[in-house]
Amino acid sequence: MSARSFRSVFMVASCATAALGCYLVSLRVASERAALEDVESRIVLAQRDMRVLQTEIGTRGRLSQLERWNAGAFALSAPAADQFLKGSFELARLAQPEHKVDFQAPVVLAAAPALARTPSLGAPDTDDSGTSPSALLHEASLKTETREVPARRVATLPLAIAKSTEKSATAAKSAKSLSAEKPGLAAAHSAAPRLAEQSKTPAKISPKKSVDKAAVVTAKPLTKKVEVAKVDPLAPLPAKHSGNSKETTAKR
């Protein structure tokens, strides 16, 4: 009964609610749109500011001004043709490390006449009287080396020098200088007794002492012998041998 009599009221109320809802949706849309427009206009304003700033920077840093600085203040000029590299290989060539020629250059010279004796190194026992140091060396190295005896010995050279303390380095130098002064067999002979004494002691001590030190000490006699053994082809390949020399020192 009541429902029927209030039906029209309900109808009106529901219509009003629906209309209100629609209006609210529309209002919401309008406000969203307004906010969007606000953002858009702010973007445009920011773009305008950026444009102004870009223009200012571009004007202050104009090419003629840069030219004035580059040519006047910094005295820059165009790169020459040989300053361009064609690829990573040419670039890597520029970064190639300098090998320590100051240590090895005299060695090669001194060893050149001694080349005749190199095969004798391969057979240590059959040496003459003058090759006593080489014989000693072979005792030390025979344990590890099988074939490339001279190569490995040389390999130990740069590392040994690098690792050794200043003392040992100087010792090595003195030995070299000796050999350099008296080239050839004479040098080998004169150096022989001293080297023999030196090399004897480490041979005894080496098993007891640490690996590094042993290597260092053995290096002293080695340096000279090695130089004698390998004449030239080894000099320009220090990087390759550093790996080998590590192995050998570790083994020793």
Place this chain on the structure above:
Amino acid sequence: MNAPSPALVAQRPERLRLVGQRRQLLAVMHQRLMFGMVVYAGIVVLIALRILYLAAFGDHAGRKEGVSALIPSRGDIVDRNGDPLARTIDAWTIAVHPNKVIGDKLELARRLAQLMPEQSEEQYFALLRSDKTFAYLRRRASPALVEAVNAIGEPGLAIEREPDRLYPQTSLAAHVLGYTDIDGHGVAGMERAFDEHLSNPATRGDPLVLSIDSRVQQALEHELMSAMAKFSAIGAAGVVMDVHTGEVLAMTSLPEINPNAPGAATPDARFNRATQGVYELGSTFKPFTVAMAMDSGVIKSFGQQYNCPNALPAYGHIIHDTHPFGRICTVAEIMEESSNIGTAQIADQLGKERQKYWLGKMGFLGPVPIELKERSRALTPGSRWGPFETMTIGFGQGIAVAPLQLAMGYATLFNGGVYHPPTLLKIDRSHPLPPGKRVFSEDTSYKMRALLRLVVMKGTGRKADAPGYRVGGKTGTAQKLINGRYSQTINITSFAGVFPMDDPRYVIIAMLDEPKATKDTYGFTTAGWNVAPVVSGTISRIAPMLGVQPDMNREPDMSQVLPFVQNAKQDTKKD
């Protein structure tokens, strides 16, 4: 309404009538009421609908008009890399409304004269006392000045912003860009040529992209300017062009102008020497003669021999060489040492008709084909074009062309022989490359490479060589025509270069107007001494930017020319 009647009997018919009247009246009233109601309801409905419409689709009150996109009042001009060359900014303008000034006019005039000393105090006072309603005091005022004027606090002073054209790179490529008048309409250069495009609201939103590369332009301008100062030349011009597309990467004319203040420029500075000026460019023309002769079959090989005496009498005139051979020489030698006598004989063999045909095909007989309005057309002998003129044109005298036309000719000769009209607009999707037309055969174009490389390697253009960039080219020293006579001392020197010569990509033209001799040049004013180093310096700067790899081991195929050159003579003093 009716008076009460005493007799009831007689009332009935009256009443009946009355009822009928009332009915009618009521009906009319109802009708009118209805009508009124409908009208009102209609209005209400209309308003309601409008409100609904506005609520749904309308704009809100706070909407800002015209900021939805950033469209400048005049379009930007940018270079091929997008760097702005011309922009419109909002500049401050200071103006005065003399009739609205309420403060002390004398005091105001004094203050204005202090701040803006371009007018005196009396002039300001006279302006303020005049009955003008508006007068500009300063356009494009600095912010500091605006602040100071604002601090005066006079309501009669108007400080406003108005769009103003700014060229951020100042004088860079000024002759290409041109400038605008105070109302923002282009009056020179690309501003003038594309005024419609730049000011039309539909198109001004997109910048106008030029083919100019501002770095190349700067390098060319700098090198030319220093050469111009060094040799005290009265003017200079330069062009760098892409041989395959005809795009002008740099074009300059010196003395320069500052388009930000075009009023300060002299008429001489406003003159665009690269497109408006036509010059007899001398020996730079010789490669065209040789190429024409090769394509026509007159020259079979660079070893073909011509008699080159010390002076050649021809058609009642005598042709000289600055450094004569005095013997028989080959085409390669004629080019290497830039012999007028040799080239004249080649041109004579070629003949007038064929020469005219080729020059027309290369675009040398018409106006300079470029977008700029500041352009002229080549000067030719016209009706006087006889056999002797054919000979002189063969070595570059008697025909005057613009430097840009020369660049165009070299581009045609070295891109495989195809002519593309030069353009200042970047070639891209919106501006595709128009189809070219063949002028020279590919074979001729290929063979000419070695010939011009020879000139730079061994001949007159040695100072133009940029090591590693395989520069080829030709020097040209032309006597200037002064009062109808060729001057013996005043020259126009030019150099037309192409690089890299083993696969030509760019052509460069440099020209100096009236260079003077210096100590460095041992008294010479020929092109090999003054303008060739400009080309060398510019190429070594721009070639890496343009992606040309220097390579000391590459050269064009020199076997075409080297066998035909005697190395006895080493002389750079002539062209």
